Amino acid sequence: MVMMGRTAEALFWIGRYTERTENHARLIDVYYHIREERESGSGQIWSRLIDTIGDRAVFNEQYSSCTEQYVLQYITLDKNNVNSLLACTNHARTNLRNIREKMPAELWDIMNGLYLWLKEKDVRDITSDSPHLFYRFVRDNLSMFHGAATSVMPRQNEWHFIEAGRYLERAENLLRLLQSLCLDYAKEEVSSYPLMLSVLKSVSGYESFRREYADTVNLTNIIKFLMLHEAFPRSISYSFQALERSLKSIQLEDPELNMTVHKLAKLAGKVKANLACMDEEDILSGKLEMTLQALRESCNLMGMRMSKVFFPSREEVIA
Structure with missing residues (x-):
């Protein structure tokens, strides 16, 4: 096409x-x-x-x-x-x-x-x-x-490009929110129940979280839910899964461009696979902030590669 x-x-x-x-x-x-x-x-x-x-x-x-x-x-x-x-x-x-x-x-x-x-x-x-x-x-x-x-x-290239942009942005927004949460928690600024719940409500995840964890609202469970839940559509895991699917679905006549898109799909799949290997110990190990930053860098890399290949004429605003 x-x-x-x-x-x-x-x-x-x-x-x-x-x-x-x-x-x-x-x-x-x-x-x-x-x-x-x-x-x-x-x-x-x-x-x-x-x-x-x-x-x-x-x-x-x-x-x-x-x-x-x-x-x-x-x-x-x-x-x-x-x-x-x-x-x-x-x-x-x-x-x-x-x-x-x-x-x-x-x-x-x-x-x-x-x-x-x-x-x-x-x-x-x-x-x-x-x-x-x-x-x-x-x-x-x-x-x-x-x-x-x-x-x-129609589920053609136009649709898949919009979906790729949407889920890349969703993952990046949530990663930024989780980084802010971890920073404030370290400063003991998010110790109250209302502020903890605000993170879930800001991604419309409060009801889904309660069904999963009942009243056990703590940083570990929130991170697990928002990072690793494969069925919640605003989790990082789901976002990379949808991003991979959208990029794989793009079919272009130029073989070189097609190969580039599929390489980006593989990168999204790799991130998704790495997330699937995470467990509670990884979250509690003290490496969480490094993991979140690495994921944001992956988002930035995919965004820059898309821009470089498909639309190098101008730069849009990366939040």
Whole structure:
């Protein structure tokens, strides 16, 4: 199947940016509720959100203090923050517009509508009514987008490139979240029950975790569940499994490009196999942070190789 590099680039980054927007909207919503439950520690909550989603140095250059208004503006509506919800939605919309003739009309309608809605908002629209409803609306629109894509897109290269971008982004987002969790735990900043649960809720894994571990909420079980569970669709293991499947399914006429994609699929399969060999002792051995960093480096390597081969014309934003 013939596919121009420009089209492959747009599809891959549509997958990444839509996943990133949904992930960040969920994370903001969860942390906002933590702030309401722990009013005395709200400054710390906002600070952690900046470190997880944005760039502290950039934030400090633009804003005088770490307040609710400034942080919500920065991570939701700030065009200068490349990882804000508005910026990510705009990037996904732009890529979709560039290949609009190749994609189902429903996808453009959903993404364009979400961007135009976000573009007209300011931070008072978030805080004056219900922050939960605001971020739920963003998540629901992204769910509609992925649902429409799943329902109507032929399982051809276009679909597989979007899925490859989506699951690579999902794995990278979760690895960053787990690194933040381990760092805060080491500082004894995540010793409370609500904060521990926030990590599970931020990936919509709370109910699935409870069915697996009941009330035994601790760092080891959370890491095991989010890293190694092969059936939970937002685990690292599942993400690499889906990434491998998507890359294997891409079929190109150029033999060299085809070989490159299949090499990347083998790399994803290797990571998945290494995860399958991990057990509780590996998690408790003190090497967890090294493992998480190595996995993030694997994600970066796959992203850079995809960019170098298929779309070297420009660099998109790696979160």
